[in-house]
Amino acid sequence: MKELRETVKSLLTEGKVDLVIGWEKGTMPGASTPVFIDTAEKADSLIFDSTCRNNLSVYFTKDRRELAKDDKKIGVVVKGCDSRSLVLNITEKQIDREKVTIIGVPCNGVLDMKKVTGKVDGKEILEFTDDGERVTVKGREFEQTFPLDEVISDSCVTCVRRDAVEHDLFIGEAREPGSDENAYVEVEEFEKLDSGERWARMEQEYSACIRCYACRNVCPSCYCNVCFVDQNDPQWIGKSPEITDTMIFHIIRNLHVAGRCVECGACERACPMDIKLLLLNRKVAKEVRDRFGSVTGTGLENKPAMADFKEDENQDFIMG
Amino acid sequence: MIRIEKERIDEFIRTLMETRAVYAPALDGKNTMFAPVEDPAGIDHNIFNTDKSPKEIFFPHSEVLFEYEGEEIKKVERDVRPIVVWGLRGCDARSLRLLDKVFGSAWQKPGNDMFEDPYWKEKYDDAIIFGTACNEPRSTCFCNWFGSGPHDDAGMDVKVVDTEEAFILDPVSEKGKKFIGSLKGWAEATKKDLATIKAVREKAEGLMGEAFGMEGIAEKMADLFFKPVWDDIGAKCVNCGACAFICSTCHCFDVQDEGKKGKKGKRIRIWDTCMFPLFTKEASGHNPRDMSKDRLRQRFMHKFSYFISNYDEHLCTGCGRCVSVCPVNLDIRDVVRAVMTSEA
Amino acid sequence: MSEWEPKILAVLCNWCSYAGADLAGVSRMQYPPNIRVVRVPCSGRVDPLFILKGLQSGYDGVLVSGCHPGDCHYISGNYVARRRFAVLKPLLEFVGIEPDRVQFSWISAGEGERFAEVVSKVTEDIKKIGPAKRLVKGA
Numbered sequence: 001m002k003e004l005r006e007t008v009k010s011l012l013t014e015g016k017v018d019l020v021i022g023w024e025k026g027t028m029p030g031a032s033t034p035v036f037i038d039t040a041e042k043a044d045s046l047i048f049d050s051t052c053r054n055n056l057s058v059y060f061t062k063d064r065r066e067l068a069k070d071d072k073k074i075g076v077v078v079k080g081c082d083s084r085s086l087v088l089n090i091t092e093k094q095i096d097r098e099k100v101t102i103i104g105v106p107c108n109g110v111l112d113m114k115k116v117t118g119k120v121d122g123k124e125i126l127e128f129t130d131d132g133e134r135v136t137v138k139g140r141e142f143e144q145t146f147p148l149d150e151v152i153s154d155s156c157v158t159c160v161r162r163d164a165v166e167h168d169l170f171i172g173e174a175r176e177p178g179s180d181e182n183a184y185v186e187v188e189e190f191e192k193l194d195s196g197e198r199w200a201r202m203e204q205e206y207s208a209c210i211r212c213y214a215c216r217n218v219c220p221s222c223y224c225n226v227c228f229v230d231q232n233d234p235q236w237i238g239k240s241p242e243i244t245d246t247m248i249f250h251i252i253r254n255l256h257v258a259g260r261c262v263e264c265g266a267c268e269r270a271c272p273m274d275i276k277l278l279l280l281n282r283k284v285a286k287e288v289r290d291r292f293g294s295v296t297g298t299g300l301e302n303k304p305a306m307a308d309f310k311e312d313e314n315q316d317f318i319m320g
Numbered sequence: 321m322i323r324i325e326k327e328r329i330d331e332f333i334r335t336l337m338e339t340r341a342v343y344a345p346a347l348d349g350k351n352t353m354f355a356p357v358e359d360p361a362g363i364d365h366n367i368f369n370t371d372k373s374p375k376e377i378f379f380p381h382s383e384v385l386f387e388y389e390g391e392e393i394k395k396v397e398r399d400v401r402p403i404v405v406w407g408l409r410g411c412d413a414r415s416l417r418l419l420d421k422v423f424g425s426a427w428q429k430p431g432n433d434m435f436e437d438p439y440w441k442e443k444y445d446d447a448i449i450f451g452t453a454c455n456e457p458r459s460t461c462f463c464n465w466f467g468s469g470p471h472d473d474a475g476m477d478v479k480v481v482d483t484e485e486a487f488i489l490d491p492v493s494e495k496g497k498k499f500i501g502s503l504k505g506w507a508e509a510t511k512k513d514l515a516t517i518k519a520v521r522e523k524a525e526g527l528m529g530e531a532f533g534m535e536g537i538a539e540k541m542a543d544l545f546f547k548p549v550w551d552d553i554g555a556k557c558v559n560c561g562a563c564a565f566i567c568s569t570c571h572c573f574d575v576q577d578e579g580k581k582g583k584k585g586k587r588i589r590i591w592d593t594c595m596f597p598l599f600t601k602e603a604s605g606h607n608p609r610d611m612s613k614d615r616l617r618q619r620f621m622h623k624f625s626y627f628i629s630n631y632d633e634h635l636c637t638g639c640g641r642c643v644s645v646c647p648v649n650l651d652i653r654d655v656v657r658a659v660m661t662s663e664a
Numbered sequence: 665m666s667e668w669e670p671k672i673l674a675v676l677c678n679w680c681s682y683a684g685a686d687l688a689g690v691s692r693m694q695y696p697p698n699i700r701v702v703r704v705p706c707s708g709r710v711d712p713l714f715i716l717k718g719l720q721s722g723y724d725g726v727l728v729s730g731c732h733p734g735d736c737h738y739i740s741g742n743y744v745a746r747r748r749f750a751v752l753k754p755l756l757e758f759v760g761i762e763p764d765r766v767q768f769s770w771i772s773a774g775e776g777e778r779f780a781e782v783v784s785k786v787t788e789d790i791k792k793i794g795p796a797k798r799l800v801k802g803a
Contacts, residue, residue: 026649033649034556199760214560240382270647274350309743319769
């Protein structure tokens with residue numbers, strides 16, 4: 001943490017950046033909140049630990065995309081997944097690589113708060129500490145410590161690129177990516193169910209959706225000026241939380257981020273209804289990997305999969 | 321005041337169910353919400369604050385107003401039994417009362433009765449609200465900022481206190497008194513119960529954080545409308561509608577027709593929120609609240625400025641739901657603090 | 665159920681498959697009358713929303729057809745479309761839409777006979793799985 005703060009301070013005082021996007025302590029135990037640091041003094045509030053759940057690349061592409069267009073030089077603190085979002089946005093010409101300073105931090109996975117509260121039977125947590133390997137929670141009449149690995153988000157459990165794939169500075173030593181051989185076990189399990197059962201499960205999971213679009217809005221890949229659900233002439237889908245409209249929203253959103261999703265899991269963590277959103281994203285990512293040999297956001301020279309093609313490609317799904 | 325031993329609570333709920341549609345906290349999938357009770361044994365009396373707010377009992381996310389076919393308009397069949405809500409927390413009971421100021425007519429200023437909402441009134445006016453006092457408020461709770469507290473009974477018809485041994489039912493409104501008076505076969509609350517209530521109340525109030533002074537916030541916010549404080553507050557907002565949709569007092573809606581254009585279909589009313597760009601987008605394509613900070617500001621202006629001018633109350637009850645669901649931890653309490661401490 | 669006939673949305677590319685359908689027609693070839701044709705400039709124009717919207721509004725199946733690879737009037741429209749469908753089809757199956765409900769084919773302007781065959785095959789397949797229920801509005 002100290003090294004991160006010092007690094008950011010010197011970047012700001014030396015004028016290498018005008019603004020740094022990072023995280024600071026949030027207002028609840030186990031929460032962090034994004035922070036925009038523009039003076040060296042403010043840098044002391046910066047933190048990085050398992051509570052840093054957001055993908056900060058999102059701030060380059062929402063309606064604040066002027067951030068990316070300004071002449072401002074911007075620094076951003078990134079985990080492995082966040083750096084892949086930046087790479088994607090750079091390859092899509094949303095961010096100018098020259099104007100962004102990427103500060104990598106070593107990530108051991110970020111918290112799934114539902115898992116944490118599950119550990120203490122839903123009792124209220126009043127204090128939270130994380131030493132990088134173990135987390136300790138305290139409440140009114142209890143205190144419990146458990147390994148961080150047991151409470152990290154599902155997306156982090158199978159993550160093989162925990163450290164920034166592209167960075168200008170790294171706090172500590174960046175680890176090499178692992179093998180993604182077993183990354184899609186959950187998807188494969190789901191594929192084994194029969195079609196009716198799969199639909200029934202989807203219906204059950206997605207019927208909780210309240211259409212708040214938090215999943216879309218925290219996603220750095222979702223940056224259309226006008227989202228298709230916000231179009232009203234023609235209006236593509238209904239706005240009520242009926243399962244058909246809800247499913248179409250999620251299916252189409254997944255297709256729109258096909259070959260562009262870095263599986264950071266920010267959508268799933270943002271969902272107020274705790275829907276397992278990432279299963280669909282992972283299915284798409286698996287298809288993209290297996291069919292086109294592409295892993296999103298891993299190289300500045302790679303074209304996003306859906307903007308690319310080869311003439312002789314597997315077309316087994318087309319009628320012979 | 322009557323006393324219902326814990327073992328007999330299902331029996332009590334069953335008597336309510338004889339003539340009324342009873343709603344109580346329940347777990348549906350992974351989330352808690354107010355749902356119609358089919359079996360009293362399924363009620364969770366210990367749920368702190370449901371994930372989804374109870375406004376949907378009276379103001380559903382999507383409500384069919386009527387159906388049409390050609391020229392003909394058909395009224396929708398509804399469950400006409402009066403509603404009972406069991407297990408509502410004080411903050412939510414007050415939220416419903418605030419919503420009634422908007423949708424009901426009883427609160428309208430004299431001579432101005434044009435805003436009655438029949439869909440709200442037919443459900444809310446006959447409803448009986450059993451509110452459960454909070455014995456263990458959480459760190460996200462801030463009802464005391466609005467002059468309320470964990471044992472406040474405003475907006476309730478009957479206040480229920482859980483004393484570990486029993487539920488003590490204290491009728492607080494005329495409707496509540498009449499209803500409780502009509503019940504037979506239940507014991508009166510004992511002196512010991514009253515002492516316990518006093519003790520749990522004091523304990524609960526002691527658990528609340530310090531209230532933040534909100535005097536003059538309406539004027540203060542109005543003065544700050546064009547000030548850069550909103551840039552600071554709004555910087556991290558990603559402009560989703562999670563806060564508004566789980567909010568117990570946000571009540572904006574959109575009206576749409578679903579079905580074959582002009583031929584056969586239904587007219588529905590659906591939740592909408594000022595956080596969405598489409599909310600204010602005009603036919604010309606111009607959007608007066610174009611940037612996300614404009615929309616964020618609107619949400620807070622409505623809660624702490626406009627609503628006060630219209631109804632003399634804050635449109636927030638401190639339930640803390642938005643605090644816990646905001647994906648970027650943009651805490652409503654921080655917004656209030658930032659506004660109150662900045663220079664106009 | 666014996667009278668039930670599926671309604672199938674056929675989205676055809678203007679340059680090949682639509683012309684193929686035309687050829688089938690002028691050659692007086694027989695094929696099932698279950699399809700409702702929508703002509704698009706290129707298979708690359710087919711937004712997955714068209715397909716889902718079709719299913720939502722009550723079509724029992726969707727057929728999308730374009731030019732054979734290498735024959736696209738716009739050089740690469742069908743290649744891009746192919747990638748899109750390559751992800752769309754497994755994703756739809758994944759969420760529980762029956763595999764034969766949505767199908768893709770390449771039919772050239774000269775393949776009138778093939779057009780008739782494809783439509784017959786798709787109609788047969790959809791008759792086998794029965795009326796669409798999942799994703800249908802108001803079902």
